Amino acid sequence: MNQVRIAIAGASGRMGRMLIEATLKADDAVLVAAFERPESTFIGKDAGDLVGSSCGVTITSDVAEGLAKADCLIDFTRPEGTLQHLALARAAGCGMVIGTTGFSAEGKAEIAAAARDIPVVFAPNMAVGVNAVFKLLDVAARILNEDYDVEIIEAHHRLKVDAPSGTALRMGEVVAGALGRDLESCAIYGREGVTGERDGQTIGFATVRGGDIVGDHTVLFAGIGERIEITHKSGSRMPYASGSLRAARFLAAHKAGLFDMQDVLGLK
Numbered sequence: 001m002n003q004v005r006i007a008i009a010g011a012s013g014r015m016g017r018m019l020i021e022a023t024l025k026a027d028d029a030v031l032v033a034a035f036e037r038p039e040s041t042f043i044g045k046d047a048g049d050l051v052g053s054s055c056g057v058t059i060t061s062d063v064a065e066g067l068a069k070a071d072c073l074i075d076f077t078r079p080e081g082t083l084q085h086l087a088l089a090r091a092a093g094c095g096m097v098i099g100t101t102g103f104s105a106e107g108k109a110e111i112a113a114a115a116r117d118i119p120v121v122f123a124p125n126m127a128v129g130v131n132a133v134f135k136l137l138d139v140a141a142r143i144l145n146e147d148y149d150v151e152i153i154e155a156h157h158r159l160k161v162d163a164p165s166g167t168a169l170r171m172g173e174v175v176a177g178a179l180g181r182d183l184e185s186c187a188i189y190g191r192e193g194v195t196g197e198r199d200g201q202t203i204g205f206a207t208v209r210g211g212d213i214v215g216d217h218t219v220l221f222a223g224i225g226e227r228i229e230i231t232h233k234s235g236s237r238m239p240y241a242s243g244s245l246r247a248a249r250f251l252a253a254h255k256a257g258l259f260d261m262q263d264v265l266g267l268k
């Protein structure tokens with residue numbers, strides 16, 4: 001069996017550790033490199049020690065050298081880090097799975113440009129369940145159409161730095177697309193003061209941050225006399241890591257191109 005050679009950026013982060021654990025457990029993937037910033041206290045440590053089982057891969061900040069050994073870089077860091085890694089992956093001809101959220105339009109354009117040369121899976125949520133929900137939302141929005149007000153509510157842990165979550169924004173894009181609207185012009189990000197009555201064409205977002213909530217998302221379709229709520233709740237980060245490995249295996253069959261988890265799961 002050909003094992004996919006995996007490099008992981010942000011190795012000591014919440015997702016980095018989960019990805020190390022998932023990779024070390026997988027039969028068809030092998031961890032070949034793990035990256036942190038030069039100033040990180042984890043540089044020089046064994047990546048496996050982060051999850052309680054040494055594996056002989058030393059955490060380094062030399063991304064270019066590490067990528068020379070890898071088929072795929074899995075990156076869950078911050079937009080600025082991901083874009084630096086993307087340039088190095090492009091130079092090395094290494095595929096990339098990008099889970100980082102919070103990109104500007106320019107950042108997304110850089111990812112699309114790099115994907116002309118290398119294969120990239122870029123998705124705000126790698127969990128199979130969430131990707132099933134994206135499909136359910138498309139169906140629900142088409143059936144309910146214009147008669148229901150759409151509100152998207154998300155909750156995450158206190159350490160999350162971007163809002164709304166990438167997943168909530170994608171949910172908004174799916175619903176807006178199904179209703180023939182443009183999310184950029186119909187989104188309302190929070191309300192305060194005398195807001196006036198609700199405009200039926202808008203899609204509202206509400207963000208909750210607290211404690212160790214892994215990630216909850218609800219899309220509420222509020223009509224007259226009834227409400228439909230479609231909810232996904234994450235109890236662990238492992239589904240994000242397993243989905244990322246699935247994406248890495250998918251990329252092994254592609255030379256270049258920009259994909260998301262709907263492509264990986266065959267849902268398009």
Ligand SMILES: NC(=O)C1=CN([C@@H]2O[C@H](COP(=O)(O)OP(=O)(O)OC[C@H]3O[C@@H](n4cnc5c(N)ncnc54)[C@H](OP(=O)(O)O)[C@@H]3O)[C@@H](O)[C@H]2O)C=CC1
Binds near residue numbers: 078081098102125240
């Ligand atoms: N698509 C999906 O399925 C999911 C996406 N995410 C997204 O993944 C990202 C990471 O989440 P999470 O693991 O919780 O975050 P953490 O803060 O726990 O980890 C981030 C890691 O990236 C490193 N890092 C931060 N900035 C840079 C940089 N500029 N260059 C290189 N490395 C950097 C951090 O190092 P240091 O400690 O030195 O700062 C840390 O190791 C977020 O954008 C989050 O929204 C999260 C879960 C699922």
Ligand SMILES: O=C(O)C1=N[C@H](C(=O)O)C[C@H](O)C1
Binds near residue numbers: 165214216
């Ligand atoms: O930061 C997180 O934790 C998560 N981020 C992603 C997002 O912004 O949608 C995915 C998941 O919700 C966890």
